[in-house]
Amino acid sequence: MTPTPPRSDSVHVPSPGNAFSPCGVDVPPMRRPHLDFIYRIVCDMDTGISEIPNVDNTSVTRVVLPICGGSVRGPRIEGKIVERSGADWLERIHPDKVFARLNARYTLQTDDGVFILVSAHGIYNIGPGQPQTRSPARTVSQNEVEYFTHIRFEAPGGSPYGWMNTIVAVGAMTMFEGKPVIDCYRLTNFPNKPAERL
Template identity: 45%
Template sequence: MSSASHTNDSPDNGDSTNEFKMRTPSLKFMYHLECEMSQENHVVGAQFGTSNARVIMPIVGGTVKGPRISAIIQTMSGADWGLAIGGTGLMRLDARYTLKTDDGHYIYVRSKGIFKPGPGVDINPAARTRMTQDEVEWFTRLQFEASGPYDWMNSVFAIGVLAMDESKILIDAYELTNFM
C-alpha cells in the first residue's frame, strides 16, 4: 500500500488485527441513461403454484450521455426479464439491450439488479409514472461487451442507480474504482 493518507479508510480497519488497511472504493460517473419502456408488459405468471411471476418489459429506446460516451439504445433491442417476488414488492431485474454510439459502434449491456420499496413505502410499479430514490432501493450491476474506442468498458465494474420519471427509466451509471 502506498504511504499516501486516504480519507476513505474502511470502517472495519479499527477491528482488524492485520496491519494492512483497506479503504472504501470510489464511484466515478460514467453516464446518464434515459430509457423508454413499452407500454405493454408480458406477464408469464407464477410457475408451479409459486407466488413469483416473470414480467417481461420490452425496451423501446433511449439515450446515453456521459463524458466518454454518447449513444442511443437501439429500438426494440432488448427487455428486462424481471422476476416479481410474490407478496414482497421486490423484483429481481435482468435486462439486456444494445447501445449504438454516435460514432457507429455497438455495445451490448447486461444489467442485473434489484427493485424494492423503501421502509414503510407501498408501491405498485405498474400504476406509477414516477419513482424517486426516496421511495425505492433500485440498483443494478452493469456489464458491457464493447470494442474499438469503447474497449475500456469491458473491464469496468459498474453499478447503476435508478429512478423513474414520466414512465422513463433513469440510470446514473458509476464505475467502482480504487483510483480517482
Template identity: 40%
Template sequence: MATSSSQNVSPGGDHIAIPFQMRMPSMEFIYRLSCDMASENHAVGAPFSGSHNRVIMPIVGGRVEGPRVSADIQHMSGADWGTAIKGTNFMILNARYTLKTIDGHFIYVRSKGIFSPNRDDFFANRPPENVTQDDADWFTRLQFEASGPYNWLNGVLAIGVLAMCEKRIVIDAYRITNTPGVEAKSLQVE
C-alpha cells in the same frame, strides 16, 4: 490499527484487523441513460405455481449521454426479464439491451439488480409515473461488451442508480475504482 474515523478508510478494519489500511472505493460518473419501456409488459406468471412471477418488460429505445459515451438504445434491442416475488413489491432485475454510439459502435449491456420500494403500499393504487431515490432501493450492476474506442468499458465494474421520470427509466451509471481520476484501461488482445 487505525479506525474508520477518516472518510475514505474502510470500516472493515474495525471488525477484522489486517496490517495495512483499506479504503472505500471511489465512484466516477460514466453516463445517464433515459429509457423508454413498452406500454405493455408480458406477465409469464409463476412457473410450477411457485412464488416467483416472471415479467418481461420490453425496452423500446432511449438515449445515453456521458463524458466518453454518447449513444442511442437500439429500438426493441432488449428487455428486462424481471422476477417479482409474490406477496412483496420486491423485484429482481435482469435486463439486456444494445447501444449504438454516435460514431457507429455497438455496446451490449447486461444489467442485474433489485427494485425494493420503501413502502408496502407502493403499488396500492397503480404503478407510479415517477419513482425517486427516496421511494426505493433501486440499483443494478452493469456489465459491458464493447469494441474499438469503447474497449475500456469491458474492464469496468459499474453500478447503476435508478429512478423513473414520467414513466421513463433513468440510470446514472458509475465506475467503481480504487484510482479516481485515472481513466479505465482500454483492454486489447495482443
C-alpha cells in the same frame, strides 16, 4: 516489505472494515472505493408487457418489459439504445409486494457507430416507510425506492469503448413518467483516472 497504508485524506476514506479484521491477523488497512460517473441513460419502454405467473408453481411471476429505445450521454460516450434491442425480464417474487429482481439486456449504439451490449442485474424495492403496493408508480425518486443494478458491458476491444469491458459498473435508478433513468458509475480505487483498454 511493509505495505503502504491507504491515505486518509479528502480523496481516500478509510474502510469501516478496518475495525473488523480477525484478531491476530495483521491485515493492511483498506479504503472505500470511489464512484466515477460514466453516463446517464433514459429508457423508452414499450406498453406491451408480458406476465408469466406462478413459475414452477411458486409465487414468482416473470414480467417481460420490452425496451423500445432511449438515449445515453456521458463524458466519454454518447448515443442511443438500439430500437427494440432488449428488455427487462424481471422477477416479481411475491404477488402482493413490489420487490423485484431486475434482469435487463439491450444494445447501445454510439454516435460514431459502435455497438455495445449491456447486461444489468439488480433490485427494485420500496424504501423504508413506503407501502408495499402491488403496482409501482410511473414516477419514483431515490427518496422512495431502492433501485440499483450491476452493469456489465461487451464492447469491441479495438474501439474507443474497449475500456468499458474492464470496469465494475453500478447503476443508480429512478423512474420518470414510466421511463427508467439510470446513472451509471464505475467503482474504482483511482478516482478521476480514466479506465484503459486491455
